[in-house]
Amino acid sequence: MALLARRVRPDDWKPIGVDALEANAMKVVVSTDNRSVIAGPGAGKTELLAQRAAYLLQTGMAPPPRRILAISFKRDAATNLAARVRQRCHRSHAGRLDSMTFDAFAKGLVDRFGQALPERWRPRPDYELMFPNDTAFRGFLFQDVGTPPKAIGSYADLQAISIKTFERSLLVGSPLPVMGWPDPTVGQWAADRFWQSSLHEGKKTFLSFSMIGRLAELLLRVNPIAREALRLTYSHLFMDEFQDTTQIQYDLVRTIFLGTDAVITAVGDNKQQIMRWAMAMDDPFSAFDADFSGKRTPLYNNYRSSPELVRIQHVLAQALDARAVEPVSKTAATIAGESCAIWDFSSPEIEAQRLARFVAAEMKAHALGPRDFVLLVRQKAVDYAAVLEPAFRAAGIPLRNEAGTVGAVMLQELLAEEASELLVKVLRLAMTKRAGRHWTECQEALGALRGISPEDEAAQAIFARELDAEATQLSADHPEPPASKADARTIVDDVLGFVGRERLIAVHPAYAQGGWFEKVVEAAAVHLHGSSAGAADWTEALDTYEGLYAIPLMTIHKSKGLEYHSVIFVGLDDGAWWSFAGDQVEATAGFFVAFTRAKQRVVFTYCAKRGARTKIATLYGLLSKAGVQTIQIA
Template sequence: MSPHRRRIRAEEWVPIGVNALEDNALDVVRSTDNRSVIAGPGAGKTELLAQRAAFLLQTGNSPRPQRILAISFKRDAAANLAARVRKRCHPEHAGRLDSMTFDAFAKAIVDRFGQALPKDWRPQPNYELIFPFERDYRDYLSSIGAPPAQVGTRAQLMAIHAKTFERKHLFGAPLPEKPHVPANAAQWAADRYWRSSIESSSGSFLSFPMLGRLAELVLRVNPVVREALALTYSHLFLDEFQDTTQIQYDLVKTIFLGSSAIVTAVGDNKQQIMRWAMAMDDPFAEFERDFAAKRTPLFHNYRSSPDLVRIQHVLAQALDAQAVKPVSKTTGTVSGDSCAVWEFSTPNVESNVLAAFIVAQMKDHGLGPRDFVLLVRQSAKNYAALLAPALANYNLLLRNEAAEIGKVKLQELLSEELSELVVRFIHLATSERAGRSWSECQEALAHLRGILSDDDAARSRLGHEINDFCAGLRVKYPAPVSTEVEAIALVDEVLNFIGRKDLAASYPAYRQGDWIDKVAEAIALHMYESCTKATDWATALNIYEGSDALPLMTIHKSKGLEYHTVIFVGLDDGAWWSFDNDKIEATAGFFVAFTRAKQRVLFTYCAKRGARKKIDPLYKLLQQAGVSVVPAG
């Protein structure tokens, strides 16, 4: 069915772009009540939300002028959902979906209404974003000196763990309208942290958790603004709900609890891997209690082969004894074991054997480099040092997705809206046949400039403007850039054409501080690096996007992605050194890594990197599932 503007009767609506949905999924799509959807790996969580958005928009169940708000944990997940809805709906319908991350949502509220905060909590308008780590909180507690005698001692202050300080004392509860008088050393330290962050003589410095708490406060003390925001949205989607923090949940409650908005929360309690980042212990139970939401499980797995699904279920039961066995809706295509642990004598042997195996599998199954992923627990660059040369012997490029380009991680850079736009315009300007790029550029600019789909005159003028700009770009840059200066100039030209103000108006992250400049710098650096390995623009852009490179990434960055074959390098105590600190989260991370695979999962072990006593529970789970440990070199 092609996207169209006309309203469809609810009883006549059918899923778009898929053959069918399982019964429970279709029930959620058409639901008129709050739902808590437990959807395991490969269940099609994003597809479910895209179909629900299409149903609501096309049938008028989300009536104009109201909109749908979709909040995701990761930026690429938010972009993926928006893209799917655009494919299934007419632009006028798709334009009424606001898909963003929790962080972007909270930031947009503070940017718009922050000056209405109580004076004690009001940041300076041009605040700077900060990204503190645990060590920063530890250093802060060490450096602030002794508290007043009436509230505590320095020894009490030094006894506070940095994580406890962050989770409990800084962000553990909604902010009071007027700061409390500190009653103990921890409260005194937290109050000092907030005061110095907001009232510093050199400006305000705010982290995303701080923005979340400030956003909740500004709406709580301004009921007219809160009600107006709640009325804007007929429906709210919460994706990857298992990783929701108390800060984020409190913001949702303040806005939507008691409103007429219908809430759909989707996630998998077995894939909770953000407890270290303040994720709630059991957000589904709290949501179901507060919003009277009906729990609805999904049973199908559209990603993994039957044999992998069988093994996944063993792992799932270790996280949730009540886990329902999913049904694989695909077929197995690989010969031999679909899962095994390969033992190696040395890391060098491991790298060489894996490289040869990947090349052989590509040939046997007609696969490309991005049908594979090399996963590691942490420190990806250490593994890349050996893996990259081994793969290069077969003319395969390894791409460390965790690498930093300037101040931005590569995987995050590629999901930045500005990066995607720069690549589209360069592709349009340098390609002989770029029909798809042309329509994508026109749609993107029309969205940024607020040009409606039926404004033919404005769209025609925009088309001429794009053609003229790209013609000039083609003359200036006929070949890939050869210096960093050229790369910076190219990115600046595209950025200025797109329009900084229009980008800031559409994407909250670009409104404050210098984030847009950091992203632009990272684009230029990565573009220059990509161009040094290419003789034409098509190749340079392929390298930039990693189209022909084999990805290496950490478990956390693999969430939401899928691959034909997953190779987890380093199933040992050294990589999993923190296993004993939180066995539940570590096992959930193991489960996430395993469930990225469609057809095959390989784990590697090398005794020279570490023992496997600490993580013996993971090996026992694999043994229970019938997974073999075999010598591989």
């Protein structure tokens, strides 16, 4: 279907790229009021937001020059939504959607307006990112901060502060007071000391993303001009994966949009809340409905999973929400045999061999590729990979641990980084004979980075010639994949030189501080070199870089938002789920997330040599209640 640049009458608008939307989804797409959308697994949350963006942009309900702001929890979710909108809208329309993570949004605000903060809370412009953990907070509270003034409390009072709650409740638990805490408790005094030492007392300012979020909220609270500029810019706000929203993020949205004409759509699933350990609110949907008069709208269809898997999912869902309504599967079953089973193995080695043989047979029987499967683990993916990888390699299926690191960057994160994605796009264009699709992707991505309007035909023509020349030069300079790490770094630098390092850093706030950009670039070079080892040509090297023909191994948390024909969960035992008793609700939600990645089949594996299954008897009980059988594998 041709994408329209002209305006469409609201009554004439139809969903784009899909046959139809379920009734409630269509109500959300065309709504003029604030909505909290409860959308279960496979309900099409990204598609819903993409269709709503298309409707608003193409009908003029989001009138130019105002824009739509879409903020997500994960970078890949933000990227996927922007890509989906580009597929459904003319470039002039899609260009008015700003899709980013909460962290990127908050950091962009601090980078632009941070020097207008009150002096007490003003970071140095060249601040660096930090990622403090429990060990760092323990060292601060018990060693670095010293003894509080007698009028405030004692060292014993300081030691009584829980490490687990220091950041969540004291450091960033509530909006920052403009003048500081007037009559602080011991905990508030310690939090203020952490803030002041991080902001002012070292050679550089060091901030975590949660601290940046609080500074962003404060600067908009005290700077009405900046706040009004955002309100005038955005007519609509989308919030994806809303169940994982933190109080910091929610307070920022409240400060900007509460009481304005902005229309907000918050989409998520309260049964998939697996980020409470990362300060997610207990019930953000109820807070949103109360503050913004949100109209609760459930979606009922599941477009991902087969009817049998949806039936089992509902048993798990009821354990998390007794009021959960069973979804309607819109996907036919395509496999023979059980859709879900627990396989018991006598040893991890036999488990690895049998799983590799199973995947190989399924690929052949159903004409599937390696990335139609995923191996999920609870934690310590590297330990599982050590046993699984040789068995899969022997079966002719590369296995890739996407929870592993390349340099200082997790592989799965590297592949989602803008610098890495642009590197692959440009190299595909330069080194591939039939590069039509890569040409279009490069022109759109790099044109947007350079600020070239889709309507500016003269500028587009000049840029097209530059892109042609760069692709020709790269191909001539680097006809073969890199044979050394130094060669790989040269290639990466050549590509980024054309892309424009300063442009990338300016557009992506995370690249501006703390050396993250250099870490990503170095990781890309290391990964490019490793992917080129043994590759016959550039196509094979880039296929390996992206993992197109390798079965992925990842953790539950990293599988969120993804989907596969078959999910194999390795290690359903007490050892992997050692913390289950500490928070059964979040652990069960994680289990639910893992299960719901599957379209057709879920396999759980158990091996007694790794641990018992008494502590997680609840999970086995849920599977038994759903009729899932345990099979002994010889």
